[in-house]
Amino acid sequence: MIIRPFTNNDLAGAAAALVEVHDTDGYPVEGVDDPESWIKSEDVLAAWVAESGSRIVGHVAVMKPQGEAAVDLWVKQSNDDADHVGVLARLFVVQSARKQAAGQRLMEAAVSYARAQGLRLVLDVMVKDASAIRLYERLGWRKIGETVHHFGSGDAIPAVCYVAPTT
Numbered sequence: 561m562i563i564r565p566f567t568n569n570d571l572a573g574a575a576a577a578l579v580e581v582h583d584t585d586g587y588p589v590e591g592v593d594d595p596e597s598w599i600k601s602e603d604v605l606a607a608w609v610a611e612s613g614s615r616i617v618g619h620v621a622v623m624k625p626q627g628e629a630a631v632d633l634w635v636k637q638s639n640d641d642a643d644h645v646g647v648l649a650r651l652f653v654v655q656s657a658r659k660q661a662a663g664q665r666l667m668e669a670a671v672s673y674a675r676a677q678g679l680r681l682v683l684d685v686m687v688k689d690a691s692a693i694r695l696y697e698r699l700g701w702r703k704i705g706e707t708v709h710h711f712g713s714g715d716a717i718p719a720v721c722y723v724a725p726t727t
């Protein structure tokens with residue numbers, strides 16, 4: 561398993577992996593009508609993929625804040641301003657490649673990039689995504705609050721917000 565920076569050539573493979581994860585896990589809750597645009601957008605600062613046998617099996621991104629509750633919570637609780645906050649997002653690993661530390665290594669790539677850029681990372685995770693919550697807590701991320709994620713036409717789902725450890 562290789563973890564490396566995302567390139568445009570990875571887009572189709574990452575989109576296929578995302579569609580697979582949506583089928584198995586219902587992630588993302590808003591669906592995957594346009595998986596390529598969901599993965600690659602102007603708000604992405606940097607992204608990485610997990611590759612296994614020339615297949616993209618995982619992905620993570622660091623994104624600019626776009627009004628997320630986790631950013632607001634962190635800015636209120638800290639002396640950080642929003643310009644020094646990044647959002648860890650778009651984390652997924654296909655089921656067949658799980659439990660081999662791809663998720664952990666993708667997280668580590670994102671955290672080390674953020675440190676080098678002077679960004680403090682935050683994220684939100686749906687309460688239902690228990691594997692992801694275990695991963696974040698194992699890596700030392702700290703819960704900073706709760707929110708409700710609104711999507712679709714009036715749907716809502718509970719979520720938890722986390723901040724990355726400093727060391």
Ligand SMILES: CC(C)(COP(=O)(O)OP(=O)(O)OC[C@H]1O[C@@H](n2cnc3c(N)ncnc32)[C@H](O)[C@@H]1OP(=O)(O)O)[C@@H](O)C(=O)NCCC(=O)NCCS
Nearest residue numbers: 587651652653658659660661662663664685689691692694
């Ligand atoms: C969350 C997610 C990315 C984790 O991916 P992953 O590659 O399985 O993550 P890791 O391998 O680093 O860790 C997962 C588990 O495997 C275990 N593991 C890691 N390496 C292992 C190894 N070599 N041997 C045995 N177990 C191992 C970890 O201890 C962890 O155990 P736990 O679930 O009991 O706590 C994946 O489950 C996923 O895509 N979920 C659906 C989408 C989602 O929820 N995304 C997050 C949205 S915020």
